[in-house]
Amino acid sequence: MTEATAAGRKVTTSDRIKDLILSDGLRPGDLLPTEGELCNRLGVSRSNVREAIRKLSTLDIVDVRHGHGTYVGEMSLDALVEALVFRGVLSPGDDLDPLRDVVDVRKALDHGMADQIVSALQGTSNPDLHALVDEMTALAADGKTFPQQDRAFHTGLLAQLGNSLVGQLVAAFWDVHTAVLPKLNVAVAADLEQTAKSHGLMLDAAESGDAEAFRDAITAHYEPIMRALEEN
Amino acid sequence: MTEATAAGRKVTTSDRIKDLILSDGLRPGDLLPTEGELCNRLGVSRSNVREAIRKLSTLDIVDVRHGHGTYVGEMSLDALVEALVFRGVLSPGDDLDPLRDVVDVRKALDHGMADQIVSALQGTSNPDLHALVDEMTALAADGKTFPQQDRAFHTGLLAQLGNSLVGQLVAAFWDVHTAVLPKLNVAVAADLEQTAKSHGLMLDAAESGDAEAFRDAITAHYEPIMRALEEN
Structure with missing residues (x-):
């Protein structure tokens, strides 16, 4: 039983439960021992285990x-x-820095994964992703937003990579982005049609193996929000 | 008082405490109302507030x-x-996928922020970062690892950007990387000298405004760990 973590801080009951999950070889979805069993095995109180x-x-x-x-x-x-x-x-007033930071991270992840995405998609055909682009284009033409399709498109692109972490991160930052945006008084010059269209350009570029066109499409994709953030 | 979050789930006491922080205009470091005051203002029990x-x-x-x-x-x-x-x-046995995922994300963030880092550093001189490179090089020559200097270098590079989120993320993934690595039975062919040297190449390239050389140095920087992960 370890008595200190790598960082040198005190070993807590939650650290010891994590050790127990590992030593028992439990996997996500497996049942943990009961509260009483955990108290016995770890020699700590019930309130400790509960916390x-x-x-x-x-x-x-x-x-x-x-x-x-x-x-x-x-x-x-x-x-x-x-x-x-x-x-x-939490930012004071209409400070847009946190949203800018999130958009920057989304852009960096998209650009940083670009080569891998293009390699994975080159020569494939992805009717589901094309269907999402068509839906976004149709909604944009009606002046409607398309958050669901947008999120599904980005996570769908990354699902090709077999890196579940980057897919979850991109989804997480997408959620932060869309949750923060309406709480700030930013008049988003939502150029819906450009955003919808650039998803299509990203997909076409990836399928045809054109990494440079893919990068250009990513940049175009973020242009409306970047412009809105600069103007505010 | 909101009764449901954007996601439609039930509003919890913790959501209401977050709303209270916002409506009271509190900032990081500010004192919250006492437990008793929170109970009164939110009309919930003490155990609710505590949880x-x-x-x-x-x-x-x-x-x-x-x-x-x-x-x-x-x-x-x-x-x-x-x-x-x-x-x-938690991965079963010596499954290296989670570490591969983390290294992939680190690489993607570094590549994705490359243009911004080069723009920020072009024409500047950064004696603190050069000192870290010198320390890493000296330690590598002695066959010693240099985790502290490595982390300080990466966070120092990103500190130039004024995007605190990306700096924190890079630091977070660096910590995950170094915490997970020793727990896996991966024989890291730790090419310490190449890793130390590539930090120096990254810095020189950024200061001279050469984005392409900067990207090449990032790739060289991850080569030893990528090779070790492939061989295992």
Whole structure:
């Protein structure tokens, strides 16, 4: 039993529950020992175990299903999204820096993954992604926004990579972006048609293996929001 | 008082404490109302408030200083790091996918921010960063690792950008990377000298405004770890 973490801080009950998950070889979705068993095995009080389980539940390391038991969680990035959304809306007044930061990170991830996405999609055909582009284009023509399709497109593109972390991160920052945007008094000159169209250009470029056109389409994709942020 | 979040889920006491932080105009470091005052203002029980405060504390949205009070937190990414480190070590056996995912994200962020870093550093001189490169080079020559200097270099580069989110993210993934690495049975062919040297190449390229050389140096920087991950 480790007595200190790598960072040198005190080992908490939640650290010890994590060690127990590892040593018992449990996987996401597996049932954890009961509260009573955890108290016995770790030699700590019930209130200690409860507090640790609550913390691990906030981090989605465990999943408390009331009336059923506590399971190993999916380790989603929901906690990150919650913290970042709040950080985004906490800025004084109409300070847009947090939103700018999030858009910057989204852009950096898209650009940074560009070569891998183009390699993965070159020579493939992706009717589902094309259908999303068509939906976005039709909605934009009606002056309507298309957040669902937009999110599905970005996560769908990254799903080709087999890197679940980057897919979750991009989805997380997308969620922060869309949650923060309406809370700020930013008049988004939402150039819906350009945004819809640039998704199509990204997809066409990736399928035809043209990394440079793909990068240009990413830049075009972020132009409306970048412009709105600069004007405000 | 909102009755449902944008996502449509039930408004929790922790959501209402976040609303209160916003409506009271509190900022990181400001003191929150006492537990008793929160109970009164929100009309909920003390145990409700306590559980909510614990959750917000896990997310670093509040900071509980025992004996002093509860303050608005710094919204660090510590919770993200904890969840991702655990995800990284939870993989069955010697599965290196989670570490590969983290290295991929680090690389993507570095490449994605490259243009901005080169623009920010062009024509500047950065003695502190050069000193870190010298330290890394000296340690590598002695066959020693240099995690502290490495982390300080990467966060120092990004500190030039004025985007605190990307700096924190890069630091967070760096921490995940170094925490997960020793827990996996991966024989890292740690080409220390190449890693040390490529930091110097990155810095020289950025200061001379050469974006292409900067990108090449990023790729060289990740080569030893990428090779080790492929061989295992």
